[in-house]
Amino acid sequence: MSDSQSLPLPPGSTIGMLGGGQLGRMAALAAASLGYKVHVYSPEVDGPASQVTSLNTVAAYDDWQALEKFAAAIDAVTYEFENVPAATAEFLVKRIPVRPGPNVLRICQNRLREKDFCNSIAVPTTRYAEATNADSLARVTRDFGLPCILKTAEFGYDGKGQVFISYGDDIETAWNAMSGGKETAAAIVEGFVDFRMEISVIIARNGDGSSECYVPVENHHKNHILDQTHAPARITAELADRAEVIARRLAEEMDLQGLLAIEMFVTSDDHILVNEMAPRPHNSGHWTMDACITSQFEQFMRAVAGLSLGSPDRHSNAVMKNLIGDDVDAWQSILTEPGAKLHLYGKAEARPGRKMGHVNRLSPKI
Numbered sequence: 057m058s059d060s061q062s063l064p065l066p067p068g069s070t071i072g073m074l075g076g077g078q079l080g081r082m083a084a085l086a087a088a089s090l091g092y093k094v095h096v097y098s099p100e101v102d103g104p105a106s107q108v109t110s111l112n113t114v115a116a117y118d119d120w121q122a123l124e125k126f127a128a129a130i131d132a133v134t135y136e137f138e139n140v141p142a143a144t145a146e147f148l149v150k151r152i153p154v155r156p157g158p159n160v161l162r163i164c165q166n167r168l169r170e171k172d173f174c175n176s177i178a179v180p181t182t183r184y185a186e187a188t189n190a191d192s193l194a195r196v197t198r199d200f201g202l203p204c205i206l207k208t209a210e211f212g213y214d215g216k217g218q219v220f221i222s223y224g225d226d227i228e229t230a231w232n233a234m235s236g237g238k239e240t241a242a243a244i245v246e247g248f249v250d251f252r253m254e255i256s257v258i259i260a261r262n263g264d265g266s267s268e269c270y271v272p273v274e275n276h277h278k279n280h281i282l283d284q285t286h287a288p289a290r291i292t293a294e295l296a297d298r299a300e301v302i303a304r305r306l307a308e309e310m311d312l313q314g315l316l317a318i319e320m321f322v323t324s325d326d327h328i329l330v331n332e333m334a335p336r337p338h339n340s341g342h343w344t345m346d347a348c349i350t351s352q353f354e355q356f357m358r359a360v361a362g363l364s365l366g367s368p369d370r371h372s373n374a375v376m377k378n379l380i381g382d383d384v385d386a387w388q389s390i391l392t393e394p395g396a397k398l399h400l401y402g403k404a405e406a407r408p409g410r411k412m413g414h415v416n417r418l419s420p421k422i
């Protein structure tokens with residue numbers, strides 16, 4: 057379905073959301089503030105997003121009958137995770153506007169395509185190559201030198217499906233650790249970046265080509281999971297500008313209509329390399345909920361609905377801390393902290409490594 061001319065969705069319209077996790081939940085809450093209904097489509101019963109809306113479809117992503125009914129019940133559709141099967145997006149786009157479009161999904165759901173795309177528009181990434189088995193991995197590591205990082209090309213998150221390979225490591229063991237023992241798989245080998253800082257930029261872009269960018273933020277991981285985001289990043293204005301230019305270029309070149317989060321490395325000699333992208337709200341943008349005029353979730357819904365974008369200006373500085381597993385037990389004391397805003401995701405069980413909520417700690421803007 058041609059999307060470029062479609063009008064903004066009027067309040068009262070229904071936005072479809074593929075995926076039912078916390079990002080969908082916070083987006084649905086923001087959509088409600090703008091007068092929209094959100095219809096969540098997810099295989100999961102009682103997920104974080106379905107708890108906040110009465111419109112739910114619980115079905116598989118390849119249940120064509122359920123998708124047909126879903127498409128008939130909504131005015132536009134988006135997603136809160138990028139692993140929506142390509143066939144699902146293609147099915148929906150024939151019936152209803154899908155924002156961001158399937159081309160954006162295609163790029164962002166495969167690490168090789170993502171890096172090919174960046175390089176095709178002169179946006180630098182680390183050195184990388186494809187590997188499909190232990191032999192090709194051995195060839196690439198000989199060529200690149202070690203250390204390297206081996207990653208599954210698709211479906212990785214929070215460091216899952218990644219193996220760090222350093223000098224002296226057995227290549228076949230590394231391959232099996234990544235592939236789960238499979239002889240062939242789609243994988244990428246990346247040169248190890250000795251970065252000084254990890255930053256991310258979130259940009260929103262509308263159907264009319266206007267865009268708004270949040271200030272770059274600084275991300276700190278623990279056990280491969282985002283632990284804290286410092287907003288703004290403690291980098292020079294010149295570096296921040298360069299990060300923003302990269303974000304704008306990526307959003308324009310993929311003709312984004314929606315939100316795009318870009319994770320970047322800042323190297324010790326102040327180069328910026330793109331690590332990965334997500335065409336949706338991002339954990340490193342949760343601070344915007346309490347420290348910016350327009351949160352990333354409201355901005356996301358504005359872009360998907362084709363409304364004018366809100367101001368991304370921040371009125372406070374913030375440190376976002378993820379509440380992972382048992383961290384959430386501190387909820388009562390967090391509530392007593394001045395300047396702290398607690399957000400919980402409605403998950404019943406606090407398993408290790410599970411994102412249960414986050415807290416934004418605000419301080420005066422500097």
Ligand SMILES: Nc1ncnc2c1ncn2[C@@H]1O[C@H](COP(=O)(O)OP(=O)(O)O)[C@@H](O)[C@H]1O
Nearest residue numbers: 182205212213214215216246247248249331332
């Ligand atoms: N090429 C690399 N060089 C150095 N560190 C890396 C590299 N790729 C990933 N990392 C580290 O691993 C983390 C997770 O990798 P990433 O590619 O972002 O995958 P995901 O977030 O999907 O698990 C990054 O945030 C970074 O800390």
Ligand SMILES: [Mg+2]
Nearest residue numbers: 214319331332
């Ligand atoms: Mg990442």
